[in-house]
Amino acid sequence: MWAGLEILSTYTSETDARIDMARLESAGLIVRLATDNCGGMRPHFDLDRGVRLLVAPQDLEAARELLKPAPPDSSHWTCAACGTQGEPGFDACWQCGRPRG
Numbered sequence: 001m002w003a004g005l006e007i008l009s010t011y012t013s014e015t016d017a018r019i020d021m022a023r024l025e026s027a028g029l030i031v032r033l034a035t036d037n038c039g040g041m042r043p044h045f046d047l048d049r050g051v052r053l054l055v056a057p058q059d060l061e062a063a064r065e066l067l068k069p070a071p072p073d074s075s076h077w078t079c080a081a082c083g084t085q086g087e088p089g090f091d092a093c094w095q096c097g098r099p100r101g
């Protein structure tokens with residue numbers, strides 16, 4: 001079941017790898033986690049060799065796209081209810097509480 005899989009990314013911590021793995025799996029991709037830490041008996045091997053996330057070659061592009069950090073929200077907006085200028089990164093008007101439209 002490992003044959004033909006491509007290394008998507010290498011991590012120094014299994015936790016970080018599992019976070020990305022969960023994001024990809026929730027998007028429907030098949031992901032495999034590969035560690036050389038002997039089932040946790042040699043955790044320092046993770047630092048030496050890394051924890052690898054593997055995906056099928058046809059999923060590689062989609063997986064990279066999914067793991068891209070979201071661009072920062074830099075757009076100002078105007079509240080449709082009271083006309084107050086909303087700050088980037090906020091989802092509701094600070095003046096009247098109306099959700100950003």
Ligand SMILES: [Zn+2]
Nearest residue numbers: 079082093096
């Ligand atoms: Zn408002």
